[in-house]
Amino acid sequence: MKILVSVKRVIDYNVKVRVKSDQSAVDLTNVKMSMNPFCEIAVEEAIRLKEKGVASEVVVVSVGSKSCQETLRTAMALGADRAIQVEAEDGLDSLSVAKLIAKVAQEEAADLVIMGKQAIDSDNNQTGQMVAALLDYPQATFASEIVIENGEAQVTREIDGGLQTLAITLPAVVTTDLRLNEPRFASLPNIMKAKKKPLDVKTSADLGVEVGSNVSIVSVTPPPQRAGGIKVGSVAELVDKLKNEAKVVS
Amino acid sequence: MSVLIIAEHDNKSLKPATLNTVTAATQIDADVHVLVVGFECQTVVEQASQVAGVSKVLVADNAAYEHQLAENVSKLVVEIAGDYGHILAPATTTGKNTLPRVAALLNVAQLSDVIKVESADTFVRPIYAGNAIATVKTTDPVKVLTVRATGFDAAASTGGSAERQVLSQVIASDRSRFVKEQLAESDRPELTAANVIISGGRGMGNGDNFKLLEGIADKLGAAIGASRAAVDAGFVPNDLQVGQTGKTVAPDLYIAVGISGAIQHLAGMKDSKVIVAINKDEDAPIFQVADYGLVADLFDAVPELEKSL
């Protein structure tokens, strides 16, 4: 079984985000970038499936400028066998990214596509579902457990009301939630080895995919700040404030 | 052109997030239709027909739709999409599961988690865990959006009298099969619809200690929430997680107990009207957003708070 994993290079989750003064975008100059945490979980799951003998090959793909090669190298250091960079401007819209990933999945004849549920920059939570729709594959989003058996994936999903288990026929798309696994760290020898693993570069033209979107950004602004509050000295004072000042408790 | 909303429901009742989505829809166009896809969901249809501002309820009631699987529901929506300029769903796990498929099949974008309607083609949505707010304009022929409930008031659940239309097409989902569900049973209000929420974090120490919050929740009619760390540690189930990648809430009162206030947690609750934080670390970032901060050991403060309410 071949697994395709998509990985996105995003602002590190610990970085404090700043909006550019011309309100055009978030300022990404000189900020730490990392693999999207949900994609780390996706890579980890694919590697575990390979270690269990369920998968034979793990291919990683990223859509973006040259810098995303770094993210692909990280994925290979974690255990992915090879990588594909689809060259594109960073910040391409989800539907275009989905079309490119769908095409790669088809060319690779991947049996399972594992993606993050959400990129922590755009917070879109949609690319995986779009890939599945474009390929007419079944999907299991927000996975907290994946069991592969008899050409099917049994996937437990984190939903608003609790947990749901679906059985989907392969080929299929699964998107990861936080509790699926705890990603490992790359060891130094594996980081060295990853430098020699194959990394192909493709363009949207190579894939025969037209990219572009009808959505434009009007502005990006900082969120409204909350006015600072106060510290109370005791539970009694807290209750008094809630009753008589905020009037949220009767 | 009319707006279509995919109703959020469990075949028994219409979920409140649908009402907030109706308000968003009425800000786009006066003609709002609601699609109820499910199985033996007649009570949902009744409820949807009474929502103020809804002119038509479309019903697809068939065993094939019992679990609202994304594969066939999206195809059904696409079949009727031609009549609509906008297709909306609440930004719940169900809406987020299905709507991107609808958008991709229509070859248009999806705008996620819309919190404000500027006009029929311009919308506001948070990005980067709410640390930036994007205003975006789309010229797509059909605009597909998920709506964040906290951004809009709920429409009145009564006062309307929508006409009904039955959709008879049955689309099978032969490669995706429902196996089972473990749903949380609780007499408390739903997290995303509660007026008061008390949430616990890693500081709670273990799952048993969440009982300390229950006494307060009982007195205030509150829902109980949690941070990711509390869920990851197995103190409480995943459906209690509030945050960037969990639920977004904006109650009148949010009480954070033993929660440090990471940006990913704040993303899910910082629009609450009044925020209370109880934490023994006076430098915890949660105090920067709290209206009332109490620096104390929660094991002293929480029982005392329960007694004083």
Ligand SMILES: Cc1cc2nc3c(=O)[nH]c(=O)nc-3n(C[C@H](O)[C@H](O)[C@H](O)COP(=O)(O)OP(=O)(O)OC[C@H]3O[C@@H](n4cnc5c(N)ncnc54)[C@H](O)[C@@H]3O)c2cc1C
């Ligand atoms: C991709 C990604 C997505 C995420 N999504 C979410 C999300 O949706 N929601 C979310 O919450 N987090 C999310 N996180 C995690 C987030 O970054 C934090 O790790 C998490 O919120 C921390 O939870 P906590 O505040 O309970 O734990 P901690 O940060 O460990 O804080 C515990 C707090 O309890 C206090 N405390 C301890 N003992 C006591 C006591 N006896 N009395 C009083 N106070 C006490 C401590 O002072 C401390 O401030 C996400 C992270 C990533 C990378």
Ligand SMILES: Nc1ncnc2c1ncn2[C@@H]1O[C@H](COP(=O)(O)O)[C@@H](O)[C@H]1O
């Ligand atoms: N540019 C990209 N390159 C590779 N994968 C991506 C890209 N954008 C999104 N994805 C994948 O889609 C998932 C969901 O992203 P999103 O829908 O943007 O929130 C991410 O976790 C990635 O796995």
